[in-house]
Amino acid sequence: MKISGNVVLPNGTTLTGDNTAEYLLNTVYKQYGNAAAETDAIFGLAAAQVLSNMFKNINVSKLASVGTTMNTMAKERHFSMYVFDENLEKLFSRQDSPLLLQIVRRIRLWAFI
Structure with a gap:
């Protein structure tokens, strides 16, 4: 919210x-x-x-907030997702997933560009 x-x-x-x-x-x-x-x-x-x-009216700051919030929610087990590709599922299944961390870092980086 x-x-x-x-x-x-x-x-x-x-x-x-x-x-x-x-x-x-x-x-x-x-x-x-x-x-x-x-x-x-x-x-x-x-x-x-x-x-x-x-x-609606998405911008970089709002996108960064979404990424940060999703990361926090995932760590606290309030966010989950299903991936149909087995390889992606393996990557996302770990909390310290390099792919997930990379996505969050890029979103944060975009907020400062």
């Missing part, structure tokens, strides 16, 4: 950096109960808006 900004859901709820975890891990289930289609829709809408906001 620091990078992408707030997300406003169709039900009027505004997700911020302060309330997103609580809402998506708890409140949404209280509001919609066992209505899986509705909760799935909320998660889908929130994710789509976050990604749209994150890459």
Whole structure:
């Protein structure tokens, strides 16, 4: 949310950096109960808006923030990804992956160019 900004859901709820975890891990289930289609829709809408906001008006500084945030999230096991290529999977599977570290370094370098 620091990078992408707030997300406003169709039900009027505004997700911020302060309330997103609580809402998506708890409140949404209280509001919609066992209505899986509705909760799935909320998660889908929130994710789509976050990604749209994150890459709207992208610049080098914003891209550097994305890289730094993804690196931190990966180290803290809050970010994961799936790679279909076995060789890339091996490279990315280690936290100290030279490829991953190289990507983060390049993103940081671009921020200062």
